[in-house]
Amino acid sequence: MKKDRLLAIIFFISWLGSLSVGAQEVKEKRITMEFKNERLSSAFKRLENVSGYKILFVYEDVNQYTVDGKVKNHTIEQVLKFMVGDKPLKFLIDGQFVNITPQRKEPAKTVEKVKGTVVSVEDGLPVIGASVHVAGTTIGAQTNIDGNFELIKVPGDAMVQFSYVGMETVSLPVSAVMNVRMKADVQTLDDVVVTGYYTQRKQTFTGAATNYSGAELAAISDQNLLSTIAAIDPSFKIVDNIAMGSDPNTVPNIQVRGVNALPTTTSLSEEYKGNSNLPTFILDGFEVSVEKVYDLDPNRVSNISILKDASATAIYGSRASNGVVIIDTKAPAAGKLRLNYYGSMDFEAADLSDYHLLRASDKLKYEDLARLYVGTGAVYVDEEYRRSYNERLKLVQKGYDTDWLAQPLRSLGISHRHSVQLEGGNESFRYGVNLTYNGTSGVMKGSDRTRIGTGIKLQYNYRNLRFRNEITYDKVTANNSPYGSFSDYANMNPYYYPYDENGQLKKILFTIYSPSSGSTTVVNPMYNSTLNTKDRTAYDDFVDNFSVEWDILNNLKLKGNFSLERVNKSTDVFKPADHTDFATVEENKGSYTKGNTVSSSYDGSLVLSYFGQFKKHALSLNGGWNIQQTSDDYSTYTINGFPNQQLDHPAMGAGFLEGSTVKGDATMTRLMGFFGNVNYSFDDRYFVDASIRMDGSSLFGSNQRWGTFWSTGIGWNLHNEAFMKEVSFVDQFRLRMSTGYTGSQSFYPYQALMMYQYQSELAYQDYIGTVIKAFGNSNLKWQRTNKTNFGIDFGFFKNRLSGYFNYFIENSKDLLVDVNMVSYLGFDSYKENLGETQNKGFDFNVKLTAFQNKDWRVNLFVNGQHYNNTLKKISSGLSSFNDKADAAGSTKPYVRYIEGASVNTIWVVPSAGIDPATGNEVFISKDGSYTGTWSEKDYVPYASADPKLSGTFGFNIYYKGFELNTNFYYRFGGYAYNQTLVDKVENVDPYNNVDERALYSRWQTPGVAAMYKRISDRSATKPTSRFVEKDNYLSANSVSLAYTFRTDWIRHFGAQYLKVAVTANDFMRMSTIRREIGTAYPYAHHYSFTAQLTF
Incomplete structure (x- = not known):
């Protein structure tokens, strides 16, 4: 027993020793x-x-x-x-x-006052407006014009965070004096592309995309976002609308890299309607209309990205053929309660410099030369013509020489805008509330557009979850001028006087009598302004956007978005019986047209994103799901019979005209898509990416519901190669290439279906008859665009010289066109995927910091684009369209759809000019012979409207708080058909006023050369090369001067930030074409005084 105990003790001691040795x-x-x-x-x-x-x-x-x-x-x-x-x-x-x-710490003492300066590492210049925030508290400030800041009573153990857009955030322990150096955050400023669903590093991005901050946009203009983007990016083009000029109620038409779709109708009257070439607009992750962007307050915008090629847009699949514009609004900043105010006073002055109309005496002389008062030789007829001439001569001799162009115009259109934002919170919870008002008054009396909006943004962070919700409500009211179209005033003869002997506006200005055609009354276009009329469009827009982000792991994130929108839009046009439209009507005078559209939509997405780095390898994976639904319910009707102008309600009219009834349409579209993206890079030198999206849409035939769209790209960062390290002036040199397919679905929702129309006149007992309205096509499928892009990004001399260049080829296939059908089937045509087009061109942007020191910085920039459009394949419907247009004998060049030609080609009959002997035009037929007869068979593709190069250039100068920013637009190398010249010189009604060239430049004397045919020739001038002119153009988009006040001065008023600016927009235009522009609504110069204030 003792021996066993001894062995046990020895074993236990040995085991303890082994534990000690093991632990050691x-x-x-x-x-x-x-x-x-x-x-x-x-x-x-x-x-x-x-x-x-x-x-x-x-x-x-x-x-x-x-x-x-x-x-x-x-x-x-x-x-x-x-x-x-x-x-x-x-x-x-x-x-x-x-x-x-x-680790428990003793309570730290409070630092009573903290002072410091924040400067940039790159240039040593002060960082103005940087946010300074004490973590875990509401204590904060902003740096002033010198980069200085001051904090009061800061806990001694606190961390102070310094942040600024485009710079890396710095966190430092508090001290009484803090001098901070911040450096540019490549990841957020230069190396991130925002796609709407996720962000990607630009360093390894193969796509063509451009980013612009809200500050860059504000330096150009604060009028509307669309015109500002067009002024800063060469690929984003506002299609010229020389008719509507500066009308505040006309939403511009936009194209990115040209036209990728053909017209969805072959009706001549519908030739210029439709917007199938609009880009897709994404606001805070959700698709919105172009009108929503037009009415958006520019001060809410924090960043805009324009996605152009397949790699950049493929994740939008069927919506990406025309490019995608991503707009992000400002998120509320953390810190103590802050109030930001933006106010503007705006002035508009009409620009009539392109109008050169005849004065009263000259107009009467022109009428005489035009042989308006030459009779047939019959005594009675000759006397009537002499009486008519003398009647007008008497008016001229009385001194009547009315400046009709000035009558409907304000001497100065005055508008004002205000935006107030309250924001605050901490790192866990942030909030922002904004209120906006924008009352825009156009240069025509009575025309205006009023925008009122409010919104609430909330953001809550809980551990690795982030919740965001934004609710916005906007109300927009647009009133058109009661003075009517500006062209009516340009047509008025100067010897007409608008007022009677009592100083009241006349309703009828003059009665023209012709022995051959009888009497014709000339109404006063100003008269309607005295009546109780309506021409108003208004809409209410309610939006709720919700998103949640979950950081599952450090490099794995799940994001969900959901948006609801409802828009209620109404149109009211009321004209009482006394309106000049009814001057020649005998019964049911007066009308009220009322329309209403209710649109509702939802948009949801779920995106899983992963980013990982493994030594020299970097991998980004994104996958997601998207669903959309949009429904529209439209109705309109016209009631006639309103004898009293005060009875301005539809219920007070006499009723429908015979055969008239309520019209309407109800549509619904649904879309669901799945998408994925992978991006891989090795050592930040070589990189590839690929995207795929599958979309299903209700827009297309039952046999072709789903479409697949994809892209792939490769790139090479040469500046990261070892052999480039010795080239010290190269900071960035990136080569990239991408190709892929995107789609388009900007079409009527039910074009693939057999459509029927109810007709009340076909009623039988309790049933209403229907007729087939359109022939369906169950095989109708997606339009597809193959986009290929080759690009270079560069930065030299510490990025003082930087920019990009892109060359692109875009082949659009399966375009929707009309195909003719045999007449006995009862239809002219049906929709089919047959058309093909190609856009080929380039765009570039170059920026140069020409000079920079502690006080000064001078930047120069220039950008541009060029592209050619070619029709590769058309349908029988478009060929028939050409034939119909030829038969109609139009006096205006129209788009001819010819394979191998461009939709922007100007088709005319070649002209040898005006024959000095006769004053008649001489044409050149296709066989080269000269003829005096115009024929549509002699049409030739004479010139292209596409410019050789167009873009913007300018400079920015910064000096001790002062900023001078300029932006100019240029265009050269293209041609245009001077239609307004034709309409005001040759195709004129001599009873109306005309351009001065109709008198002074038309042929009058045999043997004397002239540009225009003889005055007495009143035949219609059809498309001719005489009116094709070079379209070289230069305009001043914007010039602004701003000053940011020193913080130590404005603190006396309790403010933290104050910036004031004066801006001039569209104040100068130079063109090689002399023509009237703004024919229905004049162009205008715009000037504004603005102030930004933060408390």
Whole structure:
């Protein structure tokens, strides 16, 4: 027994010794590990597995911290010291156990006043407007014009965070004096592309995309976002609308890299309608209409990205053929309650410099030369013509010479805009409330557009979850001028006088008598302004956007978005019986047209994103799902018979005209898509990416519901190659190429279906008859565009010279066109996928910092684009369209759809000019012979309206708080048909006023050469090369001067930031074409005075 006890004691002592030796061996074990911004909770678990120690900690105590770096051949104690670092944690090694606990600190003393300066690492210049925030408190400030800041009563153990858009955030422990150097954040400023669903590093992005900050846009203009983007990006083009000029109620038509769709109708009257070439607009992750963007407050915008090629747009699949514009609005900033105010006073002055109309005496002389008063030889007829002439001569001799162009115009259109934003919160919860008012008064009396809006943004962060919700409400009211179309005033003869002897506006200005055609009354276009009329469009727009982000892991994120929108739009046009439209109507005078459209939609998406780096490898994966539904319910009717102008309600009218009834349409479209994207790079030198999307849409035939769209691209960062390190002036030189297919679906929802129309006149007993309205096509499928892009991004001399160049080829196939049908089927045509077009061209942007020191910075920039359009394949319907147009004998050139030609080709009959002997035009037929007869058979593709190059250029100068920004638009190398010249010189009604060239430049004397045919020739001038002119153009988009006040001065008023600016937009135009523009609504110069204030 004693022997057994002794053996047991010896065994126990030996076991204890072995434990001690084992623990010593574990303690002396060498550890090698690598951490990449890894949370401590995860890092401790890995260390536990590698070291053999049991590491004990409370998850909430350590999970907020991360560790980054590498340890090699370290002991457990050395590794723990590296991981804990300066974090408020401590560790204790107890045998094979390690305890991690918070480090308790004694309460720190308060720093009464903290002062400092924030400057840029790159140039040493002060960072103006940087946010300075004390973590965990509501204490904060902004740096002033000199980069200085001041904080009061800051806890002594606090961390102070410094942040600024485009720069890396800096966190430092508080001290009485803090001088901070911030450097540009390549990841957020230059190296991120926002796609709407996710962000990608531009350093390894193969697509063609451009980014612009809200500050860059504000330096150009604050009028409307669309014109501002067009002024800064060469690919984003506003299609010229020389008729509507500066009308605040005309939403512009947009193209990105040209035309990718053909017209969806072959009706001559519908030739210029439809918007199938509009880009897709994404606002805060959700698709919106172009009108929504037009009415958006520019001060809400934080960033805009324009996606152009397949790699950039493929994830939008069927909506991407015409490019995608991503708009992000500002998120509320954390910190104490802050009030931001933006106010503007705007002035508009009509630009009539292109109008050169005849004065009263000259107009009467022109009428005489036009032989308006030459009779047939019959005594009675000749006397009537002489009486008519003398009647007008008497008016001229009385001194009547009315400036009709000035009558409907304001001497100065005055508008004002206001925007107020309240924001605040902390890192866990942020809030923002905004109120906006924009009252725009056009240059024509009575025309205006009023926008009122409000919104609430909330953001809540809980651990690795982020919730955001934004509710917005906008009300827009647009009133058209009661003075009518501006062209009516341009037609008025100057010897007409608008007022009677009592100073009241006349309703009838003049009665024109012709022995051959009888009497014709000339109404006063000003008269309707005295009546109670309506011409108003209004809409209410309610939107709720919700999103949630979940950081599943450090490099794995799940994001969900959902949006609801409802728009109620109404149109009211009221004209009482006394309106001049009814001057010759005998019964049911007066009308009220009322229309209403209710649109509702939802848009949802779910996106899973992963980004990982493994030594020299980087991998980005994104996958998602998207669903949309949009429904529209439209109705309109016209009631006639309103004898009293005060009875301005539809219920007070006499009723429908015979055969008239309520008209309407109800549509619904649905879309669902799945998409994925992968991007891989090696050593930030070589990179590839690929995207795919499958879309299903209700727009297309039952046999072709789904379409697949894809892209792939490769790139090479030459500046990261070893052999380029010696080339010191090269900071960036990237080559990229991409190709892929995108789609288009901007069409009527039910064109693939057999459609029927109810007709009340076919009613029988209790049933209403129907007729087939359109022939369906169950095989109708997606339009597809193959986009190929070759691009270069460059930056030299510390990026003082930077820019990009893209060459692109876009082949659109399966375009929707009309195909003719045999007449006995009862239809003229049906829709089919037959058309093909090609756009080929380039765009570029170059920026240069020409001079820079502590006080001065001078930047120069120029951008441009050029593209050619070619029709590769057309249908029988479009060929028939050409024939119908030829037969109609139009006096205007129209788009001819000819394979191998461009839709922008100008088709005319060649002209040899005006015969000096006779004053008649001489044409050149296709066989080269001269003829005096115009024939549509002699049409030739004479010139292209596409310019050789168009874009913008300008400079920016900064000096001690002053900013001078300029932006000019140029265009050259293209041609245009001067239609307004034709209509005002040759194709004129001599009873209306005309351009002065109709008198002074038309042929009058045999043997004397002239540009225009003889005055007495009143035959219609059809498309001729005489009116094709070079279209070289230069205009001043914007010139602005701004000043940011010093913070120490404005603090006396309790403010933190104050900036004032004066801006001039569209104040200068120079063109090689002399023609009237703004024919229905005049162009205008725009001037504004603005102020931005933060409390």
